Amino acid sequence: MAKNPLSPEARTILNSHLSRRAVLAGAGAVAGAGALASCGIGGGGSDSSNAVRWGNWPLYLDVDDSGKKYPTLEAFTKETDIAVKYFEDYNDNDEFFGKVQAQLKIKKDIGYDLVCPTDWMAGRWIRLGYAQKFDAANIPNKSNILDTLATPSFDAKREYTLTWQGIMGGFGWNVEKNPKGIRTIEDLFSPANKGKIVVLSEMRDTVGIILLSQGVNLQTVTEDQFMNAVDFLAKKIADGWIRGVKGNEYAEDLTSGDATAVIGWSGDMFILKSENEGKFDFAVPESGGTISGDNMLIPSTATAEAKANAEKLINYYYEPAVAAEVAAYVNYVCPVKGAQAEMEKIDPELAKSEFIFPTEKMMANLNVFRSLSPTEESTWTEAFQKAAGN
Amino acid sequence: MTQSQGFKIRTPYLLLLPGMAFLLTFFIFPLINLAQTSTQTPVGGGDTGQYEQSLRLQNYVDAFIENREQFGRSFLYATIATILALLIAYPLAYAIAFKGGKLKNLMLVLVIAPFFTSFLLRTVAWKQILGEEGFVVPPLRTLGIISESTTLTSSAFAVVAGMTYNFLPFMTLPLYASIDRIDPRTLEASGDLYANGFTTFRKVTLPLSMPGVVAGTLLTFIPAAGDYVNAAILGSPTTKMLGNVIESRYFRIVDYPTAAALSFTLMISILILVTFYVRKAGTEELV
Numbered sequence: 001m002a003k004n005p006l007s008p009e010a011r012t013i014l015n016s017h018l019s020r021r022a023v024l025a026g027a028g029a030v031a032g033a034g035a036l037a038s039c040g041i042g043g044g045g046s047d048s049s050n051a052v053r054w055g056n057w058p059l060y061l062d063v064d065d066s067g068k069k070y071p072t073l074e075a076f077t078k079e080t081d082i083a084v085k086y087f088e089d090y091n092d093n094d095e096f097f098g099k100v101q102a103q104l105k106i107k108k109d110i111g112y113d114l115v116c117p118t119d120w121m122a123g124r125w126i127r128l129g130y131a132q133k134f135d136a137a138n139i140p141n142k143s144n145i146l147d148t149l150a151t152p153s154f155d156a157k158r159e160y161t162l163t164w165q166g167i168m169g170g171f172g173w174n175v176e177k178n179p180k181g182i183r184t185i186e187d188l189f190s191p192a193n194k195g196k197i198v199v200l201s202e203m204r205d206t207v208g209i210i211l212l213s214q215g216v217n218l219q220t221v222t223e224d225q226f227m228n229a230v231d232f233l234a235k236k237i238a239d240g241w242i243r244g245v246k247g248n249e250y251a252e253d254l255t256s257g258d259a260t261a262v263i264g265w266s267g268d269m270f271i272l273k274s275e276n277e278g279k280f281d282f283a284v285p286e287s288g289g290t291i292s293g294d295n296m297l298i299p300s301t302a303t304a305e306a307k308a309n310a311e312k313l314i315n316y317y318y319e320p321a322v323a324a325e326v327a328a329y330v331n332y333v334c335p336v337k338g339a340q341a342e343m344e345k346i347d348p349e350l351a352k353s354e355f356i357f358p359t360e361k362m363m364a365n366l367n368v369f370r371s372l373s374p375t376e377e378s379t380w381t382e383a384f385q386k387a388a389g390n
Numbered sequence: 391m392t393q394s395q396g397f398k399i400r401t402p403y404l405l406l407l408p409g410m411a412f413l414l415t416f417f418i419f420p421l422i423n424l425a426q427t428s429t430q431t432p433v434g435g436g437d438t439g440q441y442e443q444s445l446r447l448q449n450y451v452d453a454f455i456e457n458r459e460q461f462g463r464s465f466l467y468a469t470i471a472t473i474l475a476l477l478i479a480y481p482l483a484y485a486i487a488f489k490g491g492k493l494k495n496l497m498l499v500l501v502i503a504p505f506f507t508s509f510l511l512r513t514v515a516w517k518q519i520l521g522e523e524g525f526v527v528p529p530l531r532t533l534g535i536i537s538e539s540t541t542l543t544s545s546a547f548a549v550v551a552g553m554t555y556n557f558l559p560f561m562t563l564p565l566y567a568s569i570d571r572i573d574p575r576t577l578e579a580s581g582d583l584y585a586n587g588f589t590t591f592r593k594v595t596l597p598l599s600m601p602g603v604v605a606g607t608l609l610t611f612i613p614a615a616g617d618y619v620n621a622a623i624l625g626s627p628t629t630k631m632l633g634n635v636i637e638s639r640y641f642r643i644v645d646y647p648t649a650a651a652l653s654f655t656l657m658i659s660i661l662i663l664v665t666f667y668v669r670k671a672g673t674e675e676l677v
């Protein structure tokens with residue numbers, strides 16, 4: 001049911017600076033200021049037994065030109081008669097967790113039957129018993145997940161989560177200032193970029209890429225290795241190489257010329273590249289880039305009925321044709337096998353995009369950060385935050 | 391005592407009730423909660439963000455020692471921003487009060503006008519103004535005042551500039567209010583007694599406008615010391631203030647006790663400074 005989606009140009013204009021995390025980042029992490037747009041699809045309200053309530057990141061689902069209707073969601077409701085209440089109010093992992101934690105603890109409905117935490121946060125939900133195990137029979141399409149994402153350490157058998165979108169971390173740069181491109185950490189820290197480098201405030205991407213450049217395997221990284229990489233980062237900040245440790249505001253800094261090279265995300269760089277006619281580019285580092293994901297997860301508080309509905313929804317989005325439609329809008333790494341072939345039918349140009357469908361060679365060079373114990377999570381995050389001046 | 395007299399005695403308390411209830415719910419209770427949190431310790435073997443009550447006062451010492459750099463920076467930046475705002479706002483308020491004439495009200499509206507836009511947007515706008523392609527950097531480069539590699543954003547300069555700008559109306563309005571109340575005849579009298587302009591200002595205008603100066607500096611300094619938006623948007627890792635540390639401790643590291651201890655320490659430091667300042671300025675009865 002391939003509708004004619006927007007051309008990439010039109011879409012990037014629509015998306016403009018608003019990539020998935022931009023809404024949050026622009027606000028400088030002012031908690032709670034997020035847009036509370038919600039949208040009910042289909043006939044039933046939240047009281048209807050045949051409904052599912054889904055909380056997702058902003059701008060993370062295909063939307064029509066009016067910005068109010070979600071074509072794939074509507075098609076789902078038509079197909080299954082399950083009404084979907086879609087909330088774009090998952091703005092920040094920590095903030096969202098803080099908001100619902102108390103209710104999860106006392107097993108009171110949190111208002112969502114499906115949420116979208118990033119890998120490490122999904123791991124925390126599972127550890128704390130806040131996630132429900134999937135009924136595999138309801139999600140036959142589960143096997144469509146990309147091999148790279150199929151066995152993360154936080155959910156090795158993918159029993160509780162399936163990736164919504166994959167996020168590649170790598171180098172982004174201003175082509176004029178870096179005519180040869182950036183492929184290694186030495187290229188990044190070349191004198192031309194001194195004082196004009198921005199790195200991600202997402203610890204696992206920034207420190208992950210530094211670790212990879214030091215030959216460390218992210219699946220087995222030890223505390224010493226991690227702290228060593230954080231020291232490297234702290235030194236680069238103290239010596240004036242790095243001007244900022246940010247969320248995706250780095251995109252603004254690249255556009256304004258304040259930054260010339262970044263450790264950034266593929267989705268943002270895709271938009272920057274197509275908006276600015278090749279003024280910017282992105283590559284996975286030779287020594288390896290990172291890949292993480294945001295995951296569909298069913299909270300422990302969802303009723304059995306809502307859970308079954310959510311599972312049907314998850315299954316639906318793992319159909320390659322549907323996944324391709326979403327990918328044509330969101331520009332992040334599509335986690336579903338076979339979606340690329342489907343994309344050929346919608347938009348052959350986009351089907352060739354390595355940002356959305358990384359080649360096998362690229363994939364082989366993407367690494368997943370291992371899950372951390374609660375103690376590690378605290379001490380490592382603290383070390384990273386301190387390096388970032390906090 | 392008649393019934394109506396009893397009612398009259400109770401009236402002030404009844405009038406206070408809504409305000410007191412509000413303060414109790416949204417200030418006193420959270421404050422108690424904050425005090426409790428600040429002395430908690432992690433649950434052994436617990437998950438991220440799980441803490442138990444244990445009255446560990448060492449949290450305060452640890453928090454202060456670890457973050458003394460950002461502490462110092464918060465007060466330094468806030469002081470500079472307050473002084474700059476005073477230097478900019480005083481002539482402005484003076485001009486509006488004495489030379490504004492018919493345009494007085496319009497000028498006051500213009501001072502407040504920035505408030506119609508969000509605080510965040512105004513700060514982000516500064517990023518554009520001081521950015522590489524803004525209208526400040528290229529001319530300065532051409533004139534050779536700043537070098538090719540110097541940038542104005544992500545610097546202490548940008549943070550202080552943003553703070554000065556954002557809090558300027560808080561300084562201007564109280565200054566205006568007290569300068570406007572000065573009777574021009576006192577200035578004339580000063581002139582009649584052979585005081586020159588500067589002496590008149592020093593002996594008459596400034597002392598009479600002191601309530602405004604004190605109120606303005608307090609209204610600027612207090613929020614500036616706790617501000618984190620300017621440092622987050624306009625600063626770099628080397629210009630982080632205490633507000634940024636508290637944000638990071640609370641949301642990123644999920645270390646509630648340290649965040650609470652830092653908040654308390656900041657609050658008390660400001661309180662001490664302000665008490666000292668108001669005593670020194672000798673205008674308690676006027677503020």
